[in-house]
Amino acid sequence: MSHSHDRTISVEALARVEGEGAMHVEVADGRVEQVQLRIYEPPRFFEAMLRGRTYLEPPDITARICGICPVAYQLSAINAIESLCGIGTPDGMPMPDGIRQLRRLLYCGEWIESHVLHIFLLHAPDFLGYQGAIEMAADHRDLVEMALRLRKAGNQLLEVIGGRAIHPINVRVGGFHRAPTRTELQEMVPELLWGREAAIAAARLVAGFEFPDLDQSHTFASLRPEQDSLPPGATGYPIEDGRLVTNSGLDVPIAAWPEHFHEEHVEHSTALHGRMTDGGTYLVGPAARFNLNADRLPAEIADLAAEVGCAEAVTNPFRSIVVRAIETVYAFDEALRLIDAYDRPETPAVEVRPVAGTGHGATEAPRGILYHRYTLDEEGLITDAVIVPPTSQNQPAIEEDLLEFVQAHLHLDDDALQWQCEQAIRNYDPCISCSTHFLDLTVRRR
Amino acid sequence: MTEGIGRPTVAVWKFASCDGCQLSLLSAEDELLAIAGEIEIAYFLEATREVKEGPYDISLVEGSITTPDDAERIRQVRDLSTTLITIGACATAGGIQALRNFGDVEAFRSLVYARPEYVDTLADSTAIAEHVPVDLELRGCPIETSQLVEVINAILAGRKPITPTHSVCVECKLRGNLCVAVAHGTPCLGPVTQAGCNARCPAFDRGCYGCFGPAESPNAASLAAWLEEELAMEHPDLVRLFRSFNADAPAFRRESRRHEPEEEVAT
Numbered sequence: 001m002s003h004s005h006d007r008t009i010s011v012e013a014l015a016r017v018e019g020e021g022a023m024h025v026e027v028a029d030g031r032v033e034q035v036q037l038r039i040y041e042p043p044r045f046f047e048a049m050l051r052g053r054t055y056l057e058p059p060d061i062t063a064r065i066c067g068i069c070p071v072a073y074q075l076s077a078i079n080a081i082e083s084l085c086g087i088g089t090p091d092g093m094p095m096p097d098g099i100r101q102l103r104r105l106l107y108c109g110e111w112i113e114s115h116v117l118h119i120f121l122l123h124a125p126d127f128l129g130y131q132g133a134i135e136m137a138a139d140h141r142d143l144v145e146m147a148l149r150l151r152k153a154g155n156q157l158l159e160v161i162g163g164r165a166i167h168p169i170n171v172r173v174g175g176f177h178r179a180p181t182r183t184e185l186q187e188m189v190p191e192l193l194w195g196r197e198a199a200i201a202a203a204r205l206v207a208g209f210e211f212p213d214l215d216q217s218h219t220f221a222s223l224r225p226e227q228d229s230l231p232p233g234a235t236g237y238p239i240e241d242g243r244l245v246t247n248s249g250l251d252v253p254i255a256a257w258p259e260h261f262h263e264e265h266v267e268h269s270t271a272l273h274g275r276m277t278d279g280g281t282y283l284v285g286p287a288a289r290f291n292l293n294a295d296r297l298p299a300e301i302a303d304l305a306a307e308v309g310c311a312e313a314v315t316n317p318f319r320s321i322v323v324r325a326i327e328t329v330y331a332f333d334e335a336l337r338l339i340d341a342y343d344r345p346e347t348p349a350v351e352v353r354p355v356a357g358t359g360h361g362a363t364e365a366p367r368g369i370l371y372h373r374y375t376l377d378e379e380g381l382i383t384d385a386v387i388v389p390p391t392s393q394n395q396p397a398i399e400e401d402l403l404e405f406v407q408a409h410l411h412l413d414d415d416a417l418q419w420q421c422e423q424a425i426r427n428y429d430p431c432i433s434c435s436t437h438f439l440d441l442t443v444r445r446r
Numbered sequence: 447m448t449e450g451i452g453r454p455t456v457a458v459w460k461f462a463s464c465d466g467c468q469l470s471l472l473s474a475e476d477e478l479l480a481i482a483g484e485i486e487i488a489y490f491l492e493a494t495r496e497v498k499e500g501p502y503d504i505s506l507v508e509g510s511i512t513t514p515d516d517a518e519r520i521r522q523v524r525d526l527s528t529t530l531i532t533i534g535a536c537a538t539a540g541g542i543q544a545l546r547n548f549g550d551v552e553a554f555r556s557l558v559y560a561r562p563e564y565v566d567t568l569a570d571s572t573a574i575a576e577h578v579p580v581d582l583e584l585r586g587c588p589i590e591t592s593q594l595v596e597v598i599n600a601i602l603a604g605r606k607p608i609t610p611t612h613s614v615c616v617e618c619k620l621r622g623n624l625c626v627a628v629a630h631g632t633p634c635l636g637p638v639t640q641a642g643c644n645a646r647c648p649a650f651d652r653g654c655y656g657c658f659g660p661a662e663s664p665n666a667a668s669l670a671a672w673l674e675e676e677l678a679m680e681h682p683d684l685v686r687l688f689r690s691f692n693a694d695a696p697a698f699r700r701e702s703r704r705h706e707p708e709e710e711v712a713t
Contacts, residue, residue: 042462042512043565044543048554053686060655064542064691067466067588121472121493132494134482144479152475163650164643165473166466166588167657170650177652265560272559348651422495 007414021430023421025406032410035402037395037425050385055081055354055376056173062372062387063167066431068117071110071162072365073387074171075103075240076372079254081173084359084376085352097231098345099175102161105185105338106168107240107363109157111331112195113165114366115286115324116154118429119206120147123321126423127209143205146198150328153188153195157335160184175349185339192339196332200304203325207308211318212420213408216401218315219280220288221246221261221393223254223364224296233337237296237330238289240363245292246282247313255360257371263388274393281396284368285428286323287314301330317401317427324429354380365390367429391430398428454503454601457489459523461509461516462543462571466588467534468492468508474591481595484602500526504601510536510543510571517568517577524578531597532574535587535691539659542587544571544694548702571694584609585640587657587691593642610641611662614654617645626653631677633687638664638697659692666701681705 007027022038046065050058058077063070086092088100120143121133130136137144155165160180162168170177223242230236245251250260261282263272276282291313294302305311305326314323358375368390375384405424409417458468472478472493488498505527511517524530535541546554547570555562574580584593593609600607610616614636618625626648627634634653636645640661647654660666666688673679679687688702 042509042516043555043558043567044462044512044571045546045551045554045558048549048557049542049545051557057686060690061542064464064466064587067464067469070464070466117469117472125494131496132490134487134494135496137479137482141479148475148478151473155473155475163646163652166469169647169652169655172652176650177647178650267561419495 023402023425025402025421027406027410030410032403032407035399035406037399037402037430047385047387050374050382053382055085055352055374055380055382058372058374058382058385059171059173060167063171065387065389067166068114068431069110069365069367069370070167071107071158071171072363072370073372074168075107076361076363076365076370077374078171078173079241079361079363080359080372080374081361081376082352082359083255083361084357084374085355087174087350087352093350095350096175096345098179098343099349100231101338101342102176102179102345104240105157105335105342106161106171108331108335108338109154109161111239111366112154112328112335113151113158114154115328115331116147116151118366118426119202119321119324119328120144120150122429123423123426124206124209126419126426127206127321146202150195150198150202153191154331156188156191160188172349174352175345175347177348179345179348182342182344185342189336189339192332192336196329196336199325199329199332203304203308203322203329206325207322209321211316212405212424214317214401214405214424215315216317216397216404218283218288218397219246219248219276220291221250221282221284221369222289222292223362223369224251224293231341233341235296235298237293237334238364239334242362242364244362244369247292254362254371257360257362257373257388261371261388261393263392272388272392273396274388275396281400282393283397284390284393285320286327286366286368287317287320288368289364290314290323290326297326297330298333301326301333304329317424320427320429354378358384367391367431368393389431391428394428394430398425398430453484453486455486455488455498455500456504456506457500457502457523457527458487458492458506459489459508460491461507461520461537461574462512463509463534463536463541464588465492465508467537467586468506470533470589470591470594471506474595477595481598485598502527504529504531507532507537507574508534510540510573511577512543512568512571513566514568515566520574520577529581529601530574530578532580532583533594534589535585535657535659536571537574538583538585539692539695540571540573542691542693545689546571547694548689573694582607585658586642590642590644612641613637613661613664614639614641614643614645614648614658617641617643618648621645621649623648626651627677633673633677633679633683635669635687637669638666656688656690656692656698659695660697664697666697667704670701670705681707 024036026034059074062073088095158165163170223238224245225236225242356378362371371388373386551569597607626632632653635656636654640658642658684705685702688698
């Protein structure tokens with residue numbers, strides 16, 4: 001069985017990930033020959049379904065790609081369409097501050113909801129040795145109750161601003177259907193103040209977990225808002241906007257995406273694999289965002305990051321759970337700042353007229369950069385759509401990490417190795433449903 | 447209930463979907479731990495690695511059938527389940543991915559995938575009930591957490607769940623919403639869409655866009671005629687209005703077909 005030189009480990013259906021995936025590892029003569037992250041989520045053909053729909057429909061339709069991060073889909077779609085139609089662009093019609101504030105505030109709600117789901121309900125059970133959060137609750141009821149209350153605070157932001165936590169109904173091209181009043185937002189402040197303190201405690205708690213050794217120096221990619229675009233009081237950690245930057249020196253507008261990144265189709269996955277144009281793998285997500293934008297955190301949160309072991313760039317994927325917790329603190333902090341600054345727009349939306357051509361948009365989904373591109377005809381009908389979700393971009397890098405991780409842990413028996421591999425995969429919070437176009441672990445030891 | 451332990455076993459299954467409906471269970475923040483105390487979660491991959499073998503007292507099924515393997519898997523799920531409940535528009539009507547049913551799936555496949563031969567898919571995205579008998583369906587894109595909690599409570603209490611089949615219009619009246627169609631001229635599917643969301647969209651000055659699918663005995667043709675006459679909606683817009691998250695629910699499918707150009711109807 002387990003300690004022979006040749007073996008195969010298979011996880012046929014990965015648990016605690018969003019969507020359906022599997023993993024296959026082949027070991028021969030004590031060397032890991034192949035690691036495949038298999039995505040068998042049935043294809044849904046969103047990019048094809050969008051053809052012939054109007055320029056106003058992608059926010060509602062693409063939200064349905066993912067029930068965990070619908071706001072990311074809505075706002076990436078909106079960025080692409082509005083940039084094409086001359087809204088919020090340097091020489092176009094300016095977007096009112098109130099609408100920009102509401103969008104970022106809505107997105108803070110999604111970061112909180114998604115990050116807390118992943119940290120406590122999906123990933124913490126690995127570190128604490130439980131099959132899942134329900135089992136964990138038997139011994140750590142206070143922890144699970146705190147997580148559920150934190151999540152509820154995020155969902156409340158989505159309800160009040162978006163009209164619904166899953167697939168918000170109030171988001172549209174141009175703004176919102178109805179802008180909430182200052183009073184409606186201020187009613188959430190006490191719970192958000194509690195949430196910020198609870199999230200700080202949570203960050204200290206997860207920082208105390210044991211992290212297996214793994215050091216991977218990837219190319220990291222994230223968005224980064226331009227300094228001079230920041231409103232007063234904002235530190236500008238990337239969420240709903242920004243230029244495309246990497247730690248290898250890339251710094252370009254979103255419209256330059258196709259020149260630097262592409263997707264390829266491999267047999268073992270219905271998710272396309274993202275690569276840089278030079279063929280290299282890259283990583284998006286919390287660690288990438290943090291490593292490229294730590295200077296954009298408020299001083300108090302930067303100090304917290306240093307205290308919980310993230311003074312330097314985070315290159316151990318197992319520590320991504322700590323980064324998620326830091327970002328959760330930021331999302332609460334930022335939500336409080338935005339509510340304080342909120343200037344209710346006179347009209348909930350600006351009028352957007354269709355323009356023929358191609359528009360590019362991206363935002364920082366909880367799992368990393370989400371890129372959308374639409375081509376419209378003169379009547380505003382979509383003739384072409386391209387959507388690149390974070391998990392597709394990370395998949396080649398995850399396979400590289402796993403190869404190294406499995407090689408270093410071949411001494412473990414199959415069950416232990418399988419669980420550690422699963423934990424390693426969950427480091428990336430892979431969202432398989434999102435792989436519009438993800439995982440089973442099989443390890444074959446021959 | 448199985449094994450005589452007392453707590454019913456619950457399994458949660460996923461087919462083609464966005465995960466949003468099963469997430470609704472994890473989003474029942476106030477009730478989740480109490481529910482987990484009353485049922486035995488036997489299979490719920492999104493939440494736990496622990497997998498208990500069937501049969502199961504209750505299966506919650508999310509997603510539509512779009513691949514040959516899934517058409518087989520749903521039969522196995524049915525065989526393992528005493529009560530099978532479909533949750534959400536994908537499971538009850540084929541979901542947004544049923545837009546392929548109105549197009550050519552081969553064209554879709556080669557449009558999205560560079561190597562279409564790697565992708566195994568059926569021509570249509572179909573509701574679970576088209577493959578196996580379904581005991582109860584929960585509508586919505588996504589389902590409402592409150593309705594899911596109601597269904598679980600009802601099963602635990604051994605009573606019939608209360609899930610209304612009247613239209614969103616009734617919810618608007620009960621909630622005191624202004625009619626966005628009459629007052630603002632905003633196209634609204636409320637008159638023909640099943641209640642359940644508490645009229646969320648009209649409460650946000652938006653027309654209903656049909657997340658819960660057709661209400662009982664909907665008069666979609668009459669609504670379409672009103673939208674044409676009063677709001678000057680044109681046929682392509684009517685097609686798109688009825689053809690979204692419940693596009694293949696029979697009443698919405700028929701109505702969208704009626705507004706297609708002649709030559710495409712004749713199949």
